[in-house]
Amino acid sequence: MRKLFFFIPVILLIIATTFTKNSTKQLDKKIFETKENLRVLQDKYELVMLEYNYLTSPKKLMEYQKKYFDNELLEADIESLNWIENEDKEIKIKKVVINNE
Amino acid sequence: MNEINEKKILLNDYNSEFSYNENKSNIRISFERIAFIFFVFFIIAVIFSSKVILLSLEDKVFKKKILKKENFRSSIIDKEGNILAKAVPVINIGINPILVIDKEKLLITLKLLFPKKNFQKQMYDKKFFYVQKKISQEKLEKIILLGDKSFIQEEKIARIYPNGELFSHVLGQIDDNNNGISGLEKTFDYELTTSRNSLTLTLDTDLQYLIREELLKSKYIFQNIGSAAILMDVHTGDILSMVSLPDFDLNKREKINDLKFINRATKGVYEFGSVFKTFTIAAGINYGVIKPETEFKELKKRIVCAGNSISNYDDKIPSNLTAEEILIRSVNIGSARIAEKIGIDNYDKFLQAIGILTNISFDIEEVGETQMGRWGKCKLLTVGFGHGIATTLLQLTKGYSIVSNGGFEIFPTLIKKDKYKNGKRILNKEVSKKLNPILRKIVSTEEGTAGFANVKGYEIGGKTGTADIATIGGYSNKKINTFASVFPISKPKFALVVMLDEPKANKEFIYHYRDGREPYKGNWRNTAGWTTVWITGQIIEKIGPILATKY
Numbered sequence: 194m195r196k197l198f199f200f201i202p203v204i205l206l207i208i209a210t211t212f213t214k215n216s217t218k219q220l221d222k223k224i225f226e227t228k229e230n231l232r233v234l235q236d237k238y239e240l241v242m243l244e245y246n247y248l249t250s251p252k253k254l255m256e257y258q259k260k261y262f263d264n265e266l267l268e269a270d271i272e273s274l275n276w277i278e279n280e281d282k283e284i285k286i287k288k289v290v291i292n293n294e
Numbered sequence: 295m296n297e298i299n300e301k302k303i304l305l306n307d308y309n310s311e312f313s314y315n316e317n318k319s320n321i322r323i324s325f326e327r328i329a330f331i332f333f334v335f336f337i338i339a340v341i342f343s344s345k346v347i348l349l350s351l352e353d354k355v356f357k358k359k360i361l362k363k364e365n366f367r368s369s370i371i372d373k374e375g376n377i378l379a380k381a382v383p384v385i386n387i388g389i390n391p392i393l394v395i396d397k398e399k400l401l402i403t404l405k406l407l408f409p410k411k412n413f414q415k416q417m418y419d420k421k422f423f424y425v426q427k428k429i430s431q432e433k434l435e436k437i438i439l440l441g442d443k444s445f446i447q448e449e450k451i452a453r454i455y456p457n458g459e460l461f462s463h464v465l466g467q468i469d470d471n472n473n474g475i476s477g478l479e480k481t482f483d484y485e486l487t488t489s490r491n492s493l494t495l496t497l498d499t500d501l502q503y504l505i506r507e508e509l510l511k512s513k514y515i516f517q518n519i520g521s522a523a524i525l526m527d528v529h530t531g532d533i534l535s536m537v538s539l540p541d542f543d544l545n546k547r548e549k550i551n552d553l554k555f556i557n558r559a560t561k562g563v564y565e566f567g568s569v570f571k572t573f574t575i576a577a578g579i580n581y582g583v584i585k586p587e588t589e590f591k592e593l594k595k596r597i598v599c600a601g602n603s604i605s606n607y608d609d610k611i612p613s614n615l616t617a618e619e620i621l622i623r624s625v626n627i628g629s630a631r632i633a634e635k636i637g638i639d640n641y642d643k644f645l646q647a648i649g650i651l652t653n654i655s656f657d658i659e660e661v662g663e664t665q666m667g668r669w670g671k672c673k674l675l676t677v678g679f680g681h682g683i684a685t686t687l688l689q690l691t692k693g694y695s696i697v698s699n700g701g702f703e704i705f706p707t708l709i710k711k712d713k714y715k716n717g718k719r720i721l722n723k724e725v726s727k728k729l730n731p732i733l734r735k736i737v738s739t740e741e742g743t744a745g746f747a748n749v750k751g752y753e754i755g756g757k758t759g760t761a762d763i764a765t766i767g768g769y770s771n772k773k774i775n776t777f778a779s780v781f782p783i784s785k786p787k788f789a790l791v792v793m794l795d796e797p798k799a800n801k802e803f804i805y806h807y808r809d810g811r812e813p814y815k816g817n818w819r820n821t822a823g824w825t826t827v828w829i830t831g832q833i834i835e836k837i838g839p840i841l842a843t844k845y
Contacts, residue, residue, distance in 0.1 A: 232490070239369060239380060246377045247456040251503035269839045271751040289842045290751045290782075 365451045367472055368485070369492040370465060372499050373534070373710060379455050379465055379479070379544075384428040386448040387437060391417055393444035400442065407436060428452055453479075455544040460502055462541040463557040464495075464658065464708060467550075476550075477658050478708065494710040496532035498844075501525060504836045506537045509792075512829045513539065516797035522558035522687050523792045523833070527845075528695040528780065530714050531704035534788070534845075535837075536560075558795060563662040563684045566793070567761030568822075569694075569778045570680030571629045574636070575621050576697040576729050577644040580722045583635045586618040586732060593627050599672035604630060604679075607760075607821075618732050622741050624758065626679040633678025638669045641677070647703075647720045648693040650685055657708045662686045680759060690778060691791045698733070698755075698780040698789065700726045726786070730755055734783040743823040747779060747831040748808050752838055755783035756830075758822035763796070772796045775822035777830045788841060790830065797825045 247253070258266050274289040367381035394400055397417050404413050408426065416423040425445070426433065437445055453468055455461070466477020474483035482493055509521045525535040538558040542550055556562050578584035591614045596605040606626050620628030633641060645651040651664055665684040667673065676682035692706050701721025733755030736742035743758045756779030762769035778791045799820040804813050805828065817824050 235490075239377065240382070243377050243380050243382075243454065243456060250376075250457055251500050252457070252460075268836075271838045271842055274839060274843065289839075 364487070365449055365472070367451055367453065367468070367487055368489055370478065370486075371492045371494050372497050373495065374498065375494075376499050377456060378461055378495065378497075378499070379453055381451040381453055384450050384452040385434055386424055386427045386450055387429050387434065388422055388424045388446045388448060389413075389417070389444050390422050390446055391420060391444070394442075395444075400444070403440060407433060422446070453544070457499060457503075458545060459541045459543045460499070460506060461497065462544050463538045463559065463660075464497065464536055465544060466658065467544060467547065476660065481658055495708050496527075496534060496710050497536065497708065498534050498840075500840055501535045501837050502537060504840075505535050505833050506539070506541075508829055508833045508836065509537055509539050511832070512794055512797070512825070515800055515803055515828075516794060516825050517800075518794040518797040518825075520554065520556075520558050520795040521793060521829075522562070522795075523790065524559050524687055524691045525837070526691050526695055526706060526789045528699040528786050528789050529702070529704070529717075530711075531692070531695065531706045532710070533706055533708050536708070538562075557658075557660045558687065558793065560656060560658060560686055560688045561660040561662045562795075563665055563686055564774045564776075564793070564795075565681055565684045565761045565764055566690055566774060566776045567680040567759035568624045568626075568629075569690060569757050569759030569776050570677065570683065571621055571624060572697065572729065572733065572757045572778070573645065573648065573650070573693060574629050574632050574641075574678045575617060575732065576721070576725050577636050577641055578617065578632050579725050579728050580644060580701075581636060581640045582722075583640075584617045584632055586616065586728050588617045590615055590617070590620065590628055590631055593625065593631065595627070597627060597630070597675075599675055602672065602676075604675065618735070619741075621732050621757070622735050622739065624743055629679040630675040631678075633674050638674050641674060642669060645677075648696045650683075650689050650693050654686070654689055654692070654706070656688065656706060661688070664689065680761065684764075687776075687791055687793050690776070691789050694778045694780060694791060695789045696721065698726050698730055698783075698786040730780070730783050730786065733757060733780060737779075743821070744777060744779075744827045746805065746808065746823070746827045747777065747834065749831055749834050749838065750808070752834055753782035753784055754834060755780050755786075756827075758827060760821040760823075773820055775820070775826040777822050777826040779830055779834070781834065787845070790834065792826050792830045792833065794822075794826050794829070799824070 271290050272288070276287045276289055278285045278287060365383060369377050369381070370379040372378055389400075391397070394417070401413060401417055404411070404425065411425075413423070413425070425437075429437075434447075450470070451472060455465065464477055466479040467475050468479050469475050472487060474480035474486070478493070478495075479486070486493060505523050505525065509523060512518060512521055520539055522538045523535065524533060524537075526533050536559050538556075538560075540554060542548060542555060575584070575586075578588075579586075593613050593615060595609055595613075596603055598604070604626055607624065611623055611625055615623070615625060615628055617628075617632060619625075620632065636644075642651065651666070653663055654661055662685075664686075666677070666682065673682055688706060692704065695704055696702065700723055701719050702717040703720045704717050734753065735755075736757055737744045737748050737754050744754075744756055747754050747756060756777055759774075759776040759778070761774045761776075763772040763774060764770075774793060774795060775797050776791065776793045778789070780786045780789050797820060799818050801816050801818060803817060804815045805817065805824075806813050808831070
């Protein structure tokens with residue numbers, strides 16, 4: 194009887210371990226597949242980003258500016274730039290550069 | 295010995311040396327055997343354990359050696375996440391002539407596919423040859439459809455640099471086998487080929503572009519053979535921009551052996567001249583030897599040391615000046631006098647602390663070393679005004695960052711960090727407090743030498759340096775013109791150091807003053823104030839709005 198009490202839990206544990214191992218194996222497979230899919234998507238995303246970065250690189254933007262907006266885009270004067278801040282539902286305009294001199 | 299007699303048999307007792315004893319030592323013999331075997335195994339275990347320990351200590355190096363590189367290389371991105379370098383898979387197509395069945399037929403097919411190429415000679419050699427490296431998908435499909443088994447496909451990676459030459463000196467290059475051979479590609483070769491995470495830099499593409507554009511303009515205005523600029527965060531040491539001209543297009547994958555392509559920002563070692571006077575004044579304040587208002591009376595027009603004459607660039611400079619005026623008016627004799635007061639030990643300690651005399655540990659291998667020779671009485675005087683000591687632009691920028699940031703130690707870097715620790719204070723806090731207003735006066739006052747950089751709204755402070763290039767046994771009339779600036783000076787945030795290599799005076803160039811004075815044409819002065827300062831002013835005007843709104 195004592196032996197029975199000992200063996201039943203052991204067998205139950207072995208069965209439980211088998212099921213757990215089997216299910217983790219399935220999970221591992223799914224994780225691997227997801228990671229691989231992510232990697233492919235990441236590669237695709239980086240290729241799109243590469244194209245985007247190339248087309249919006251400063252060199253290209255300056256070319257577009259010369260081609261399409263020759264006289265329309267002007268350099269920003271630092272003293273004319275302002276921050277708009279929302280403080281306690283109150284909109285405040287602050288200078289970007291405060292001249293201390 | 296037994297003797298045999300016919301009648302008698304004499305039997306002698308046989309005395310043998312052999313005697314049988316019960317073997318009590320059996321146990322001992324087996325114990326020795328076990329001990330011996332144990333000893334052998336113990337020695338083997340010791341050898342293997344020590345090897346394992348040794349390998350664990352050299353873990354990284356070992357991995358680097360044994361790792362078979364995959365066709366993979368992580369991207370390098372800038373501070374804003376823009377891709378600076380990306381690896382894309384490519385296919386090279388080659389032919390093994392031994393496997394070709396009908397060479398004539400294949401040659402005709404190749405001529406149709408690649409009309410500009412002739413493979414006649416290679417086809418009749420026995421060696422493998424490439425038909426096309428980085429073949430287009432369209433042509434690859436046509437070749438696959440031929441079904442010829444002599445075509446061999448080779449999967450490789452190609453590094454794409456969307457900005458071409460913009461970061462050439464920083465990023466460096468890789469070889470055909472995916473090994474980094476220069477710049478960051480070399481230093482971070484292991485990380486880039488094993489980790490899937492991109493390498494994020496501190497650099498900003500927009501700032502880099504704008505600074506490079508202005509340096510390119512300087513080449514047309516002042517005909518300099520090269521130039522360099524570094525923009526650094528004075529508190530963190532993060533380098534926002536590092537430009538060295540001439541540069542090269544990384545996408546062309548050329549071998550760069552010409553010395554003119556040296557990285558002038560990190561590798562080139564130069565005597566920068568008067569920009570060092572700032573360090574002399576800073577050292578004087580740090581050791582309590584001088585204050586900005588300390589007076590120096592009866593300064594000589596010329597002094598001779600070890601047969602070499604030291605004089606000021608302008609004989610009209612008054613003989614009685616304060617330490618502040620010495621820096622503003624860039625007085626050589628005055629700086630030499632201050633250096634003399636500081637003394638060799640203190641000045642050496644100071645230059646070590648701010649990283650001028652110590653080898654800089656940096657993220658790329660192309661780094662120059664300071665050249666100075668031995669300290670002596672005359673060396674102290676000349677170093678006091680920036681001669682007799684050659685260093686890199688990177689060390690100079692680091693030095694200016696430390697003396698202006700409150701005296702905190704920084705380590706220049708190109709790699710973005712998640713967390714920043716406060717650097718330890720290495721200089722007296724009075725140094726920046728007293729020095730920064732003087733640097734501002736150099737830009738904002740008429741006596742100063744850097745008026746062209748007084749861009750409205752930026753509170754720029756800085757110091758000019760015009761140095762003759764040293765040749766064997768003396769100096770040439772060629773110049774290194776430098777301007778080291780810090781802004782906004784009331785609360786320093788950035789250090790921008792610009793250097794022009796061998797600029798020439800431009801007599802046709804029209805200078806527009808920033809204070810509304812009439813434009814000036816026909817300059818003959820080849821000094822930093824008339825060359826580098828002008829370019830720096832233009833740079834800050836362009837990058838200022840980005841710095842003010844983004845950082």
